[in-house]
Structures are given as C-alpha cells and as structure tokens.
Amino acid sequence: MNLEYDADQLSLRATVRELAADRHADAGRSTDEFLAMAASVGLIGAALPEASGGAGLSVVESMSVHELVGGALLREPLLSHDISAELIARQGDEHQQARWLPEVMGDVTLPFAHQEDAPSGDIVSVAATATESGDGHLIDGTKTMVLDAGRAAAFLVSARDAAGTAGVYRVAADGDGVQVDAYDLIDGRSAADLTLRGARGERLGGQDASEAIAYVIDYLLLALSSELLGVAEAALARTTEYVTVREQFGQPIGQFQAVRHKVADMIIETEQSRSMLLYGLAAMGDDPAARRTAMRLTKGKIGRSVRRVTSEACQLHGGLGMTQEYEIGQLFQRAVCADVLLGPASRHFHLHSLERGPSTPTT
Amino acid sequence: MHFDPDPATVAFRQEVRDFLATPEAARFGRRNPSVYHASREEVSAWTRLLSERGWSAPNWPTEFGGAGWSPLWQSIFAEECYLANMPRTNVQGLQMVGPVIYTFGSDAQRARFLPPILRGDEMWAQGFSEPGSGSDLASLRTRAVRSGDVYVVNGQKIWTTLAQDADHIFCLVRTSTEGKAQEGISFLLVDATSPGLTIRPIHSIDDAHGLNEVFFEDVQVPVDHLVGEENAGWSYAKFLLANERTGGAADLPYAKKTLARLKEIVSSRGHALPEGYAARVAELEAEVRALDFSLLRLLGGAGERNPALASIVKIRGSELQQALSELLVESLGSYGAIRHEGWQGDERPFAASGWHLGEGATTDFLYRRAATIFGGTNEVQRNLIAHHALGRSS
Numbered sequence: 001m002n003l004e005y006d007a008d009q010l011s012l013r014a015t016v017r018e019l020a021a022d023r024h025a026d027a028g029r030s031t032d033e034f035l036a037m038a039a040s041v042g043l044i045g046a047a048l049p050e051a052s053g054g055a056g057l058s059v060v061e062s063m064s065v066h067e068l069v070g071g072a073l074l075r076e077p078l079l080s081h082d083i084s085a086e087l088i089a090r091q092g093d094e095h096q097q098a099r100w101l102p103e104v105m106g107d108v109t110l111p112f113a114h115q116e117d118a119p120s121g122d123i124v125s126v127a128a129t130a131t132e133s134g135d136g137h138l139i140d141g142t143k144t145m146v147l148d149a150g151r152a153a154a155f156l157v158s159a160r161d162a163a164g165t166a167g168v169y170r171v172a173a174d175g176d177g178v179q180v181d182a183y184d185l186i187d188g189r190s191a192a193d194l195t196l197r198g199a200r201g202e203r204l205g206g207q208d209a210s211e212a213i214a215y216v217i218d219y220l221l222l223a224l225s226s227e228l229l230g231v232a233e234a235a236l237a238r239t240t241e242y243v244t245v246r247e248q249f250g251q252p253i254g255q256f257q258a259v260r261h262k263v264a265d266m267i268i269e270t271e272q273s274r275s276m277l278l279y280g281l282a283a284m285g286d287d288p289a290a291r292r293t294a295m296r297l298t299k300g301k302i303g304r305s306v307r308r309v310t311s312e313a314c315q316l317h318g319g320l321g322m323t324q325e326y327e328i329g330q331l332f333q334r335a336v337c338a339d340v341l342l343g344p345a346s347r348h349f350h351l352h353s354l355e356r357g358p359s360t361p362t363t
Numbered sequence: 364m365h366f367d368p369d370p371a372t373v374a375f376r377q378e379v380r381d382f383l384a385t386p387e388a389a390r391f392g393r394r395n396p397s398v399y400h401a402s403r404e405e406v407s408a409w410t411r412l413l414s415e416r417g418w419s420a421p422n423w424p425t426e427f428g429g430a431g432w433s434p435l436w437q438s439i440f441a442e443e444c445y446l447a448n449m450p451r452t453n454v455q456g457l458q459m460v461g462p463v464i465y466t467f468g469s470d471a472q473r474a475r476f477l478p479p480i481l482r483g484d485e486m487w488a489q490g491f492s493e494p495g496s497g498s499d500l501a502s503l504r505t506r507a508v509r510s511g512d513v514y515v516v517n518g519q520k521i522w523t524t525l526a527q528d529a530d531h532i533f534c535l536v537r538t539s540t541e542g543k544a545q546e547g548i549s550f551l552l553v554d555a556t557s558p559g560l561t562i563r564p565i566h567s568i569d570d571a572h573g574l575n576e577v578f579f580e581d582v583q584v585p586v587d588h589l590v591g592e593e594n595a596g597w598s599y600a601k602f603l604l605a606n607e608r609t610g611g612a613a614d615l616p617y618a619k620k621t622l623a624r625l626k627e628i629v630s631s632r633g634h635a636l637p638e639g640y641a642a643r644v645a646e647l648e649a650e651v652r653a654l655d656f657s658l659l660r661l662l663g664g665a666g667e668r669n670p671a672l673a674s675i676v677k678i679r680g681s682e683l684q685q686a687l688s689e690l691l692v693e694s695l696g697s698y699g700a701i702r703h704e705g706w707q708g709d710e711r712p713f714a715a716s717g718w719h720l721g722e723g724a725t726t727d728f729l730y731r732r733a734a735t736i737f738g739g740t741n742e743v744q745r746n747l748i749a750h751h752a753l754g755r756s757s
Contacts, residue, residue: 119696145697184702248499329568337700350637
C-alpha cells in the first residue's frame with residue numbers, strides 16, 4: 001500500500017491548479033471554452049478507459065480534479081460533466097457512448113437528474129416513471145437539486161419503467177413536458193428543480209440501471225467529499241497566512257495561544273479529512289453495499305469536519321470572513337453547499353446507522 | 364430569592380403587547396422577518412410612532428426624553444417587538460451615541476442631536492473599527508488635526524453598519540500620538556454628507572448590504588462637534604461599549620423564536636428527519652433556558668458583582684445563534700444550499716411543499732456567522748473572563 005501521490009498524479013494536480021488560476025485570471029473566457037480546454041487535458045472522465053475517450057486513469061486522479069476545483073472555487077460545471085461521463089460509460093450502449101461521451105467530454109452539459117426529495121436527502125428512492133410510447137419513453141416525475149440545469153442540452157433522468165426496473169433516460173431540456181425551475185446556490189453555482197410531464201426520453205442501454213446509478217451516486221458522494229477537502233486545504237492555507245501577517249496588539253495574531261490552538265484544530269480536521277478521503281478512494285473498488293457504506297461515512301465525516309474548518313477560518317479572519325469579495329467567506333459558502341448536496345452529514349450518519357449487515361474492511 | 368414575576372412587569376409586558384397589536388403599530392410588522400435591515404423610511408416612521416409614547420429610547424432617562432426603563436423592561440420591550448416582527452430602531456443613535464451625548468456632551472450638542480435621534484428623524488452609524496484596528500481598537504489611526512475652528516480628518520473606517528442610511532457618523536479619531544494609544548483618542552460627531560467623506564458598500568456573505576467602508580479625505584468637522592474633552596474619547600467609548608450590558612448581542616429573542624420553529628419542524632416532520640435531530644433540538648432548548656436565566660441575572664444587575672457575566676451571555680448567546688441557525692438549515696436538506704432569492708415567489712415547487720418553516724434559514728445562518736465576531740470577538744470575551752478569574756496574563 002502506498003498512500004502518496006506518484007509523479008504523474010502530482011503533475012496532473014499541478015495542471016488542474018494552473019488551469020484554475022488561469023480561469024480566475026481570465027474571467028472573460030466562456031464556460032464552453034473552459035470546458036473544452038479542461039476536456040482536452042483529460043480533466044473530464046479521467047477515470048474512464050481510453051477506449052471511451054477518457055484518460056484511462058483512476059478515481060485517484062478524477063477525485064484530485066474535484067478536490068482542486070473545490071479549493072480553487074471554480075464554478076464551472078466540471079463535476080456535472082464528469083458524473084455524466086461515468087453514467088454514460090456505464091449505462092449507455094455502444095452507439096450512445098460514441099455519440100454522447102464526446103459531448104460531455106466537451107462543452108455539452110447533460111446533468112444527471114436523480115434526487116427527488118431534496119430535504120430528505122434520499123438518494124435511493126426513484127418514483128419517477130418511464131412509460132413506453134412509440135420507440136421511446138415518456139417520463140413523469142420531479143427531480144430536485146439538478147446541478148447546472150440552466151446550461152443543460154439534455155438531462156439524464158433516473159426513472160422506473162412499468163416493471164419497476166430502474167433506467168436512465170436522456171430527455172431534451174427544451175422538449176415538451178419539461179419544466180425547469182432554476183435557482184442560484186449560495187456558492188455561486190446553480191441548480192434546478194425539474195418537473196417532467198410526459199417528456200420524451202431515450203433510454204440509456206437496455207439493462208437494469210440500478211448498478212450504474214448506485215456507482216454514480218457513490219462517485220458523486222466521493223467527488224463532493226473531495227471538493228470539501230480541497231476547500232478545507234484552501235481555507236487552512238489562507239488562514240495560516242493571515243494569522244501570520246495580521247497584527248493586533250503589537251504582534252501577529254498567530255502568536256496568541258487561542259489562535260494557535262484553533263489553527264491546530266483546523267489542521268487536525270483537515271488531515272483527518274484527507275485520511276478519510278483515502279479511505280473513500282480505497283472503498284470505490286468494493287462491492288456496492290460496502291462501497292455505499294464507505295461513501296456515507298466519508299461524506300458525513302468530511303462534511304462535518306470541513307464545515308468546522310471553514311467556519312473557524314471565517315472566525316479567525318474577523319470581518320473579512322463576512323465579506324463576499326474575499327475568498328474565505330466564499331470557501332465557507334462552498335463548504336455548506338458541498339456538504340448539503342445529496343444530504344448533509346447527519347443524514348448520512350443516520351442512514352448508516354439504519355443499515356444492517358457487514359461492512360467490508362479495506363485492509 | 365423568589366421566582367414569582369413582579370406584577371408591574373407582567374402588566375408592562377401586556378401593555379407592550381397591547382400597543383404592538385394596535386393598527387398603527389401592527390402595520391410595521393414585517394412580512395419577511397429574515398430581512399434584518401428595514402428601509403430607512405420604515406425605521407424612521409416606526410421610531411416616530413414610538414417617540415409619541417416616549418418609548419423610542421427605552422434606555423434613556425426620562426429627563427432626556429427616554430422611557431427610563433430598567434434593563435429588564437428594556438429587554439422585555441425588545442423581545443416583544445422582535446416577536447411582532449417590528450423593524451429594529453437605529454441602535455447606533457438610540458443605544459450608542461445618544462447616551463454618550465447626554466452624559467458627556469455639551470448643552471448645544473444635546474439640543475441639536477438628541478431630539479432628532481428620539482424622533483427617528485436622523486440616523487447614526489458607528490465609526491470605530493478600521494482595517495488595521497479591529498479587536499485592537501485603541502491602535503486606530505484615523506487622524507483629526509485641529510485647524511482653527513475645525514478638525515481635519517483623514518483616514519478610514521470599516522464594518523460601518525448602515526452608513527449608507529446615516530445622517531451622522533460618530534467616530535473615534537486620533538488627536539494625539541503622544542503617550543499610550545488610548546490617551547490620544549477623541550470622540551467626534553461627523554456629518555455623513557461632509558465633503559471628502561466617501562461611503563463604499565461591502566457585500567456580505569449573507570448577500571446583504573449592511574456593512575460599509577468610510578473614507579475620510581480632509582473632512583472638516585466643526586470643533587463644537589467634539590464630545591467632551593479632546594483625548595478623552597477612549598473613556599467615552601468604554602462607556603458606550605459598557606452600555607451593551609443588556610445582553611442585546613446575545614439575541615435571546617431570536618434564539619427563542621428559532622427554537623420554536625425547530626420544535627414545530629420536529630413535531631410536523633420529525634419522521635422525515637435524521638435520527639438524533641430531535642435530541643439536538645432538545646439540547647439546544649436546554650441551552651436556551653440556561654441563557655435565559657443568565658440574561659435575567661445580568662438584567663437584574665448581577666454584572667456589577669460578576670463582571671464575567673456579560674461576556675458569558677455574549678459568548679453563549681452568539682454560539683447558540685449559530686447552532687440554532689445551523690440546525691434550521693439542516694432541516695432543509697439539500698435545499699439548504701439555495702440562495703435566498705430561490706425562495707421568492709409562490710410558484711416555486713419547494714415553496715408549495717411545506718418547507719416554509721425553513722424560509723430565510725440559509726441567509727440567516729450566513730448572517731449569524733458574524734455573531735461571534737462583532738461586539739467584541741468571542742476570543743476577546745474569553746480573555747476578559749479569564750482576566751477576571753486569573754488576573755492578567757504575561
């Protein structure tokens with residue numbers, strides 16, 4: 001076992017950081033342009049095989065992307081695209097993969113619309129229905145917190161057919177029967193509630209999509225956890241710097257023991273979060289039940305920790321922590337969003353406590 | 364010791380409620396209570412209505428036009444107004460600078476400034492903090508140089524709440540660099556429309572514009588707007604900050620109201636909430652009850668003998684605000700991520716789904732991140748407590 005990034009992984013991480021810095025420096029560049037560039041250096045579908053157009057790497061690399069995107073406060077829809085790529089690769093048939101993977105590994109946004117009840121954080125139940133009609137299906141149901149819905153060309157919607165089998169259906173965003181109620185999130189990203197009434201959808205692949213959906217949800221839980229870690233690292237770095245230069249009462253505030261202990265606690269939580277992410281990365285290779293358990297614990301633990309780290313970072317910055325213009329408050333906002341997406345920490349701990357059966361250790 | 368409420372106090376609370384229920388008063392109750400800063404017009408009109416009853420300055424002696432109420436009655440009045448969703452009056456004028464002016468100001472200053480404060484005709488902002496002087500306020504550098512019959516002021520203030528609505532800003536300025544920092548500070552009353560004075564809004568993380576930067580470029584302030592003695596301003600500032608001993612920063616009314624919302628959520632949607640949520644609400648309920656009695660002790664004058672009490676109320680009160688608001692956001696699940704405008708409009712699907720109990724929760728939570736920072740950071744407050752108990756640290 002080796003828990004350190006290798007040279008290639010470090011190089012990839014450096015690439016992501018550079019891309020993020022460039023993006024911030026050139027705010028005039030469009031999202032489409034950014035996505036095309038990100039795709040060209042393999043930042044979308046990094047874990048997918050080269051045959052699918054991916055980089056042929058692993059979740060270690062793809063999660064590094066999400067981690068550093070979070071820490072850099074990028075609001076581009078890289079997460080949506082990566083999720084959709086995974087879903088299409090796992091559930092789409094050959095022709096669909098050939099047509100759609102190049103789209104999402106580019107500037108065409110196809111958000112995965114799965115969650116139906118945002119307040120409950122339920123990521124398992126699917127009540128949306130798919131009724132056969134002609135050579136396709138008609139989809140009925142509501143979906144919540146669909147990220148980046150505003151720029152979607154189409155949605156990949158989870159729904160059950162007449163036999164109760166789970167499927168994923170591509171529904172054109174501007175099709176009949178599609179109602180998109182968009183809203184901004186506090187971290188500057190956007191999402192929407194989707195109401196589908198007899199909306200035409202093309203089914204991805206032919207077989208039961210349960211496994212693919214379960215994997216993608218776990219992947220998303222891990223990706224959000226990765227974002228949270230990136231946010232914590234950034235908040236910690238900025239805070240460490242700030243308390244070293246900010247002087248009050250004739251000395252840097254980092255000299256005061258109370259401040260030192262707070263920073264120490266932030267370091268503890270951030271390092272523990274990194275360790276937890278390693279646990280999560282390791283578990284992505286487990287069987288679905290063990291994998292789901294691991295992701296709940298990972299998202300729960302990292303969500304809790306990073307909420308604390310970013311809150312304390314604001315506290316140590318005083319009034320600057322309340323200023324929208326400054327990154328530290330933005331990191332706090334990002335942490336809240338990444339924590340509550342797919343359900344806040346308490347939800348995951350609660351659901352975990354309800355589960356029966358063994359959880360597979362990873363060592 | 365006894366616990367029966369004093370009949371006069373019970374009657375007073377009822378009198379306040381009766382007044383708040385009258386049509387003239389009730390129309391000021393805001394539909395959306397999560398908007399913290401009402402418009403200037405609302406605040407002004409509400410203050411004028413109160414002043415007609417002599418109620419706009421609960422903490423001033425009657426000789427200066429105040430209600431002359433005890434700290435307990437002041438607290439009760441504030442609580443009832445909060446529960447009725449009334450706009451906050453201009454704290455900076457009524458609670459902060461007003462008492463400084465009637466205590467240390469000249470007769471001319473009292474005559475000029477107190478009546479408009481009482482009536483809500485003029486609004487004030489507090490020019491204390493600077494970019495380089497937050498917790499270490501005494502290190503402030505905004506300079507005031509005497510030149511004939513004016514002070515010429517240069518410098519910058521920051522975190523100036525509602526400066527954009529203010530007619531005047533009371534400022535701590537440096538009038539001497541000799542001796543200790545505290546010994547060279549003066550208290551000036553500055554006209555906010557002065558040439559050379561620029562106000563720049565600060566957009567805060569709760570998406571509001573309450574905070575500002577104020578820049579002073581050769582701003583001329585008449586010498587007769589100096590309060591009291593030159594270089595004695597620090598003592599007036601300490602007096603002003605000490606007036607915050609009625610525990611307002613703890614915002615107990617908010618805690619009680621939010622607790623009630625949380626309990627309603629538990630009883631109406633408890634089955635859909637994570638296990639442990641109700642128990643956490645119960646824990647916070649206990650904290651609210653404890654804080655309530657700490658506040659009662661403070662309002663009863665216990666702070667004189669027990670100087671730590673004011674800091675305790677501020678620390679616990681602010682932490683409780685954060686814990687309660689966080690729990691409220693949690694009840695929204697993923698919807699907790701939505702920016703407040705997402706809740707506007709009745710056509711929103713989630714607005715129709717019964718999640719109205721969480722309305723404004725996220726904005727509120729972001730706002731309350733400041734509670735442990737303003738009014739003396741909780742770190743400083745803890746130092747004060749330790750100082751009383753353990754003496755000065757080395």
